[in-house]
Amino acid sequence: MGDMMRVENLTKAFGGVLAVKDVSLSLNDGEILGLIGPNGAGKTTLFSMIAGFHKPTSGEVFFKREKITGISPNNACKAGIARTFQIVKPFGDLSALENVMIGALCRTNSVTVARKRAHEVLDFVGLATKSDQVAHKLTICDRKRLEMARALGTGPQLILLDEVMAGLNPTESAEVAELVKRIRDEMGISLLVIEHVMSVIMYLSDRICVLDHGELIATGTPSEIVQNEKVIKSYLGVRRSSAQNRSN
Amino acid sequence: MLKTVLVLACCVGILALPLVFDGPYFLQTMILIVFFAYMSCSWNILGGLAGQVSLGHSAFAGIGAYTSTLAFMYLGLSPWFGMIAGGLIAGLFALGIGCACFRLKGTYFTLSTIAFGAVLRIFVLANNSICGLQTRGAQGLIVPLKGNMPSVMQFAGKTPYYYLIVVMTGMVILLTIFIRNSKVGYLLSAIKANQDAAASLGVNVVAYKQLANFTSAFLTALGGTFYAQFILYIDPNRIFGLDFALEFVLIAIIGGQSATLGPVLGAFILVPISDVVRAVLGGTYPGLHVALYGAAMMAIIMFMPQGLIKPLGHLGGLFAKQRKATSTT
Amino acid sequence: MLCEDPRSNRSTVLELAELVDVTIKAHFAHWKKRLGAAAAIATLKFRRQVMLSQLAQPMISGILMGGVYGFIAFGLSLIFGIMRIVNFAHGEFLMIGMYLSVIFWSIFHIDPFISVFVIGLIMFGCGYGFQRIFINPILRREKQREPISILLFTAGLMLFLQNIALLIMGGDPMSISSSYSSLMINVKNLVISVPRLIVFALSVVFSGVLYAFISRSDTGRAMRAVSQDRQAAKLMGINEYQMFALAMAIGLAIVGVAGTMLSTFFYVYPTIGAVFTLRSFVIVVLGGIGSIPGALLGGVIVGVVESVSAQFMPSAYAEVMIFIIFIFILLVKPAGLFGLERE
Secondary structure (H helix, E strand, O other): OOOOEEEEEEEEEEOOEEEEEEEEEEEOOOOEEEEEOOOOOOHHHHHHHHHOOOOOOEEEEEEOOEEOOOOOHHHHHHHOEEEOOOOOOOOOOOEHHHHHHHHHOOOOOOHHHHHHHHHHHHHHHOOHHHOOOEHHHOOHHHHHHHHHHHHHHOOOOEEEEEOOOOOOOHHHHHHHHHHHHHHHHHHOOEEEEEOOOHHHHHHHOOEEEEEEOOEEEEEEOHHHHHHOHHHHHHHHOOOHHHHHHHHO | OHHHHHHHHHHHHHHHHHHHOOOHHHHHHHHHHHHHHHHHHHHHHHHHHOOOOOOOOHHHHHHHHHHHHHHHHHHOOOHHHHHHHHHHHHHHHHHHHHHHHOOOOHHHHHHHHHHHHHHHHHHHHHOOEEOOEEOOHHHOEEOOOOOOEHHHOEOOOOHHHHHHHHHHHHHHHHHHHHHHHOHHHHHHHHHHHOHHHHHHOOOOHHHHHHHHHHHHHHHHHHHHHHHHHHHOEEOHHHHOOHHHHHHHHHHHHHHOOOOOOHHHHHHHHHHHHHHHHHHHHOOOOOOHHHHHHHHHHHHHHHHOOOOOOHHHOHHHHOOOOOOOOOOOO | OOOOOHHHHHHHHHHHHHHHHHHHHOOHHHHHHHHHHHHHHHHHHHHHHHHHHHHHHHHHHHHHHHHHHHHHHHHHHHHHHHHOOOOOOHHHHHHHHHHHHHHHHHHHOOOHHHHHHHHHHHHHHHHHHHHHHHHHHHHHHOOOOOOHHHHHHHHHHHHHHHHHHHHHHOOOOEOOOOOOOOOEEEEOOEEEEHHHHHHHHHHHHHHHHHHHHHHHOHHHHHHHHHHHOHHHHHHOOOOHHHHHHHHHHHHHHHHHHHHHHHOOOOOEOOOHHHHHHHHHHHHHHHHOOOOHHHHHHHHHHHHHHHHHHHHHOOHHHHHHHHHHHHHHHHHHOOOOOOOOOOO
16 A cells, blocks of 8 residues: 555644644555545645645655655655646746756756657647747646646656646546546556546546545545545535425 | 858957957957956856846956955966956855855845845955955055066957957857756756746756856856956956946846847947947936936836847847747737 | 933042042052052943943934834835835935925925925825836736846836936035024933934824725725735735835835935935935845834834944944845845745
8 A cells, every 4th residue: 555655644734724634645556546625625735745845744755665754846856756736837938848848857968858758748748739839828728738748747656736627628627637547547657636626536536535624534436435424514515405305 | 051151250250350440449348348248148147047136246256356366466376367266266155145045036036146245345345455465445456567468367458358358258158058058058947937846847946046156156257357457456346336236237138138149239239338428428417328228228128028139039049949939028 | 521411420520539539648559559440440430321321322313213214114115015026216216205305495495394295295196107107017018927027127217217316416415404404402311303303203103104004994905915915806806006006106105205304304415315225125124024013113123223333333334234134134034023924
């Protein structure tokens, strides 16, 4: 269990506020783990701690069975953890190709090699035709793809996807969901995915963890989670039929 | 290729200049133009490539000038070597400032560079000696005159100085092109665009910033030595001053900080104008040339933020990475 | 040797008398010893009293000046806090206020404490126009990046204004000498200049009024919202660019008013702005962005440090003290004394 990534009793306090309380979860090699919960539940903070952007107040983070707690973001990337941001942060003035090259340069010193790798990655995510477009002129869907392409360019073993569907219409969502599946199926990369669009999470995840107010309240397969009472109360909501019964 | 021909033609023209026009006033102006081009290009390695705006770069020029001159006066060290020493000391200073201030966000970093520059200036002005060597404080240093003695960087006539600064500038330009096309250049442009994103992609942000920082400070200090050797007098108020530092920045920004040749263009346009204005109108209208600098800066930022080099497009980047995409406003 | 406090004067005189007494009465051999001892005691006591009164005077003038510094810094803090832009020309607008006051005085013979309202309004309008015409377009364009361009723009503006002032008004320092310019009052053993006291009081009053405006009024709340979270404020229907213009207008009105008041006891020359810009930056960082109490407290600290340092070290080094405080704060607590720790 947890041979790819594991967090133990992870806690993060900002001043007096506990954003993440004593969370422990694990991710296996080749698994897609969904992370859901109401806004403010601490999901992004958890990501930040795994990727090195925040130092945990207490607890440990393990990556491939090695302790990486408190590692710096660039070292986390070099170790094999890539992340995307909830609000995408493309390098606006650089072209899509150059954006991905930055990530690729983390594994090589040669600009030529990085450029080749970047072309391959852009091809994979479907941005091959837009490789020379300046990043801030891309559509929101393409920017999301670019964000993922950049992460892929670093040659990771684990990608943390933070609400990559936000702002996409259903068609675009479906396309991106397929892309995520392909990343796992064709590249063998494990994924930890934060998402609010339930259909996507249900489709993608092998297992789901539910966070509420910084605490882990449930873990299990998608079908188990949907029936979990605590999850329904805090996040999914009571089914409409019982509400209608009450009003009768 | 048209570009190669153009570049070669410019090089030949620049090198042949003193053979065609050898009036002392003309050469004097050319030397100053190329000098400012050199300083602005050096500044641009930190400012334009890495996106860290320093308004205290005159401190490095001062360190270079003082180090080489004091070493010459008291240790008999030729300024050719003193220059390198000055560069190293300036580089170390820069690393120190970077260590302390690079974790500050953009504008805070800029403010701190002003503070460091000012502290250094006041320190030099207020003390009559540094490390036991007499400096005459606010009166400045006079470089001992040796006449025509190339081994200590003093020449008869202005032409050798011209070639020296042209070679130095050429080297900085080549270095900039090399950096832009290498891994370092790409990573610096990522850092300039968005530090957090760069870090998430494996970039050691502090290390690369310090690299640009050291290089920029080192080169600026070399320029300081040249300035001292050319003018043969160091005025601490001028060489450590905020005005001097602002000149490098203005020239780089107005010329275009994202392009390799931007600062060069800036120098070629601004320095002659300022010189002429000061010479012709300076008596009746003191300070007008500075007001013009200020106005030009404002106009560029409002209407042409890429700098005056933008219309030249790819030529400005010389052999830097080609981008077929439409660029920003 | 005699200080202003009558009680200590008396004791010093007594000690002197004792000294004389000793001198006259003692034998030759005892004379030298007791003379030496008594002299030592008298000198020590004398030095202590001088030290205290040496400190009190500069502290008072430091506090008085500090209040004005704080008021000026608050203008900068407002601009920085709401728009995140560094206004290098802050001091230059102060200089404009000072020159306007001098002009009103010498041509229209209007006392600065009256023209202050007119100049305040003029600068308010200028600030509003300046923001809408020059700064807002740049901000709109640079939406995602850090506005380093604005910093450079205002640096250019600073050079421009300084030298235009030099051209128009000349480099010679000007001053206003009115009936109360050199009025002093004596409190205990301290001398206080009346204009400085009035200006201090007015600065505090104006700061208080602004504080009430920012914290109680709807507009003030809107401004604070924009400074904390621009996106959220926009979603609440607040026009951020309108708030920016208002912040700039208030900021410039502040320096216009401060400049007018300062002209009652300061010499006015084209480069006087730079001194104040620097102080303002240090105070803003020291006190915390957007905090009025922070700005006032920071102002007082800077004023006192400046005043007291000048007593004990050459004035150049007093300047360095300010910078050192600045660097220290940037390194240790960039959010300042009252600032909120922002990401």
